[in-house]
Amino acid sequence: MYEIIAENFTPVLFRNDPFFWETGLKTAEYNGRRELSAGGFLMLNREHLYREKHPESFLEYIMADRHALHLAYGPFCDYDHHCFPFSNLLKLGLSGILARLREGRRKNTCPDRDDFYTAAEKGLNSVQKIILKFAQAAEQRKNATEDPADRTHWERIEQTALKLSQDPPGTFFEGLASLRFFYEIGNIMDGIGMSVLGSPDRQLIRLYRADLQAGRLTREEAYDLICRFMLQVDCKLDSSRPLDKQYNAGEQGDTLILGGLDEAGNPVDNELTEMFLRAHEELQLIYPKIQFRTSRRTPAELFHLVARPYLAGRNVIGLLNDEVLIPALLKNGKTPHDASGYVAGGCWEVIAEGTEHSEGANCYFSLGRAMDLTIHHDPELLKELGLDFKQPDSASSFQEFLDCCMDNVKTALKKMLETIAECGSVWPEVNPCPFFSACLDTCAETGLDYTQGGAKYSPHSVPLTGFAIWIDSLESVRKICFENREASLQEMLTAVRNNWKGFEQLRKKVLSLPHWGGGNPAVRELAGEILRELHQFITSFRNERGGPFQCGLYSYSDIVFWAKQTRATPDGRKDGDFLAQGITPSRMHHDSITSVLKDAASLPLEDFPANSVLNLNLSRNGLTEDALVALLRCWTEIKASGMLQLNCISREELEDADRNPGSHEGLIVRLYGYSARYVTLDADRRREFKERNLF
Amino acid sequence: MIFDIIKGSVHDGPGIRTTVFLKGCPLRCIWCHNPESQHFEKELLWIPDNCILCGACIHTCPRACHTISDGHHQFRRDNCIRCGRCAEVCPEKALRISGRKMSIQEILDVVLEDRLFYEISGGGLTLSGGEPLAQVDFAEALLKAAHHQGIHTCIETCGYAEESVLERLAPLTDLWLFDFKADFASYPSLTGKPADIIFANLRKLAEKKSRIILRCPFVPGRNDMSVCRKELSDLVWELRESIQHVEVEPYNPLGEVKYAQLGRKCLMTAEKPSDAQTARWIALLREVLPCEVISG
Ligand code: SF4
Ligand code: SF4
Secondary structure (H helix, E strand, O other): OHHHHHHHOOOEOOOOOOOOOEOOOHHHHOOOOOOOOOEOHHHHHHOHHHHHHOHHHHHHHHHHHHOOOEOOOOOOOOOOOEEOOHHHHHHHHHHHHHHHHHHHHHHOOOHHHHHHHHHHHHHHHHHHHHHHHHHHHHHHHHHOOOOHHHHHHHHHHHHHHHHHOOOOOOOHHHHHHHHHHHHHHHHHHHOEOEEEEEOHHHHHHHHHHHHHHHOOOOHHHHHHHHHHHHHHHHOOOOOOOOHHHOHHHHOOOOEEEEEOEOOOOOEOOOHHHHHHHHHHHHOOOOOOEEEEEEOOOOOHHHHHHHHHHHHOOEOOEEEEEHHHHHHHHHHOOOOHHHHHOEEEOOOOOEEEOOOOOOOOOOOOEEHHHHHHHHHOOOHHHHHHHOOOOOOOOOOOOHHHHHHHHHHHHHHHHHHHHHHHHHHHOOHHHHOOOHHHHHHOOOHHHHOOOHHHOOOOOOOEEEEEEOHHHHHHHHHHHHHHHHHOOOOOHHHHHHHHHOOOOOOHHHHHHHHOOOOOOOOOHHHHHHHHHHHHHHHHHHOOOEOOOOOEEEEEEOOOOHHHHHHHHOOOOOOOOOOOOOOOOOOOOOOOOOOOHHHHHHHHHOOOHHHOOOOEEEEEEEEOOOOOHHHHHHHHHHHHHOOOOOEEEEEEEOHHHHHHHHHOHHHHOOOEEEOOOOEEEHHHOOHHHHHHHHOOOEO | OEEEEEEEEOOOOOOOEEEEEEOOOOOOOOOOOOHHHOOOOOEEEEOHHHOOOOOHHHHHOOOOOEEEEOOEEEEOHHHOOOOOHHHHHOOOOOEEEEOEOOOHHHHHHHHHOOHHHHHHHOOEEEEEEOOHHHHHHHHHHHHHHHHHOOOEEEEEEOOOOOHHHHHHHHHHOOEEEEEOOOOHHHHHHHHOOOHHHHHHHHHHHHHOOOOEEEEEEEOOOOOOOHHHHHHHHHHHHHOOOOEEEEEEEEOOHHHHHHHHHHOOOOOOOOOOOOHHHHHHHHHHHHHHOOOEEEEO
16 A cells, blocks of 8 residues: 555645645545545445454444444544654654664564564555655756745755655754654654644654754744745635535644643743744644643743734634643653643544554543443333443432442443454554554564554553533432432432423532532532542543553533433533533533632542643633633643643623624634634534533 | 622632622723622612522512513512522522622631632632722721731722722732723723822822832723823832732723613613734824833
8 A cells, every 4th residue: 555655646736835745645545535534445445344354343433423422433442533753753753663664563572473574664665755755846947947045945845855765854954844744754654644733842842942943944934934834834725715615624633832841841832833823823723733842931921922822713722731641651650751742633532642653532422421331221212222221210328329320430431342352453443553663662573563452551541521410410419309309319300300300409419519610519529539540440441452541531512412412411511411522511501610620620630641621711801812811721720631721712702603604704712622603603513612601 | 698609700800819899890891891799788680581480589589579470580670679589599599689698707718718729820819890999998908817827919990989998908909900991081980989088098009119010901092092092101100119010901892781681771882892903902002101000
């Protein structure tokens, strides 16, 4: 496959783009399907292998997706959200990676690893051939023109391509060209999608400073290159079209990581961090998706730069919290070096760059639906899902009710995790990735593809969603049925099963109870205990590569679409009401930001290295830059979540945008790990966005 | 008597704050978007759109104010003694009482819950309203208690009070968010009170070297005339030692529906000024003011 790609692709070069990356294979890469995210062509063509090997498990697993219990993206292994191992490439260059592979082969004594080495070497050779074809194409363009500026342009591409076919980049320009090219080539070669464009401030600063010192580059030239580097990512999408007419509903990975701490705990931010943020703001970009890593050492000026776009109605920056994520990664076995170099894949999938793949978006599990299936007696559906759930009706104490709920959720999780381990082990046949694996650390030594567990780390993330429903429902039953005894458990179950019809007073009582996000110590304690128990349970399983399952707290647009299938729950939620994202409190309560942040910070988030996401929508009316910066600092320092998905909006503006979309083209909102123009959203997404709590 | 406490506010002074809204105000600004804050006593808000005709209020009201017939809910406000019982049982928040009594200690306990946030963000306690100066004993005691705990304090005020009130509160207030609502001559017609007492008070605060942020509602056609700009400019130049910056607050029509919910007449309706309109007004002010002008 590698050789066919290298032989047949067409290098496409642009006169105003200083970089080279376009292979003309985008449609092939997406298998001709508009709705497919990054990558996927091998998976789509070979998915039948799963079905053939484990027909029953396959079907039940897919059914769980169809019935909104958990996602089946891939369906057992995440085929995108990856990060190309840029740091290895920037250090070794292709020839170094090749040498490392050959050295590994020389030392490896297992004969069954030969196929991996052969394929990986072919992959690396093919990539070298692809780069050289770019060099050749640039040379031809150069020779075809007399214009000196044109010649300089083509000459630079030619020389850079020649260099990168062997060596690591030696200049800032070559560094940017590497990020751009290997991001794209990573997508094409192995059929898995790359989402991360790099961490340019930490990865390229040395090259940038050396260029400045040697007089090879000015600050202005660097800024211009940064603008062009980002601009061509953004203009891939026609983001002014209605969402359903856009490529992949307007969502692309294309993530750029900025800021954060190094392994010694020092901030890495530098003049490049600032230049990337400024360029993104000046060009009014949505993509690349900037994920800004904060810490208690992030300087005020950077917080202000990050805050500014929000106040202009451009909710385009994601915020990652090093104070939460680095300790979580360390606790879960990463070295300080690997933990501090983390990136977030497509939306928030945390990856140790250079040493592991992404497995963050394959199986979001809905605690909301698990509660629904516990309460609403539905033997038909449970049978279809292959699940044997206990009935809560006979519980005579809160402990018994709690045990029933926890047993059920564990039953469903067990089924999912065991199926992933069983069926996911077919992934190396479905979508082996020798080229990508060779670029990751340790696959060259182990002689194993990452899909077989050859990389340094091999986790599989289990992101939970519907957290607020789970906690509030338990608290509601505890208080109403067993502490205050305002209704019997049977009455409560009947009320919920009737979607609260005829039980309005009971629902009012439920809604006035202590709840998640309301700052109540007993609820916090319950939430913490439950997460600890789920974490312990989930991590007791081994995944398809023999690695650990690791926990997360987030989901994607499932909070909209799964909600439609999720029936009423004891927290007062009615049939079809939206779920809340990650650890975000329910929409039925309007608490203060501070009680939400304090509750969030009380959770054992160090056990959730895959990420923990909190949504906050702030009213833009009267919100000053200083106040927003103060809030970002608080979120960071009290360690309220691994990721903050922030919006600063005004209700009137949203209402006016519904009436007069033409006047609000520039209003960009943060949805589910990505941002889009509000006026392009469909009715469901708009309603979900507007129904979020506004602080 | 307070009508609300908002924790985690990022809209009422520096940092993250707890804002305590005291009920009752001597002014009647025609654009007031919190009409439930104006009266000094409790009030009942009635939001018919939320009513699901469950009938719970009918049975609890001691004055038979609620009746339902032919699918319509009738509410007789003239009989209501604002006891709040119906609001307690209404499952859909169609009835809501504005106003409750809280002790200093009760409020302080709430304020102290967020001490950590004040420390990280430079926030604290803000007294707003209604009009905090109108409940001076209460305001004084609360500010004292907050200062005793080392908490930064702000007062958001229209400035209408006797001089002695300011004498008492100034030493306890770290920052004043003082309204400049209109040109002086328009004050009586737009706010119901003359400007002289208000700006005499502002000057008193400046004499005491108080730190002041001027807050200027922006209601196009009402207070964006050149005379208004001129008087604001003169005032800021005169008091520039004390005035930190000026915040422009565009009119918010969200309060208009509340008048009907309170059974009162709305004094003014208007669209919210567009961002461009607000930006223009800010630009005009920046031309003449010796301090930063921001959108607040
Ligand atoms: S506040 Fe009291 S008197 Fe007034 S309507 Fe409600 S229950 Fe009746
Ligand atoms: S209690 Fe509320 S919802 Fe029920 S009839 Fe009265 S106003 Fe309507």
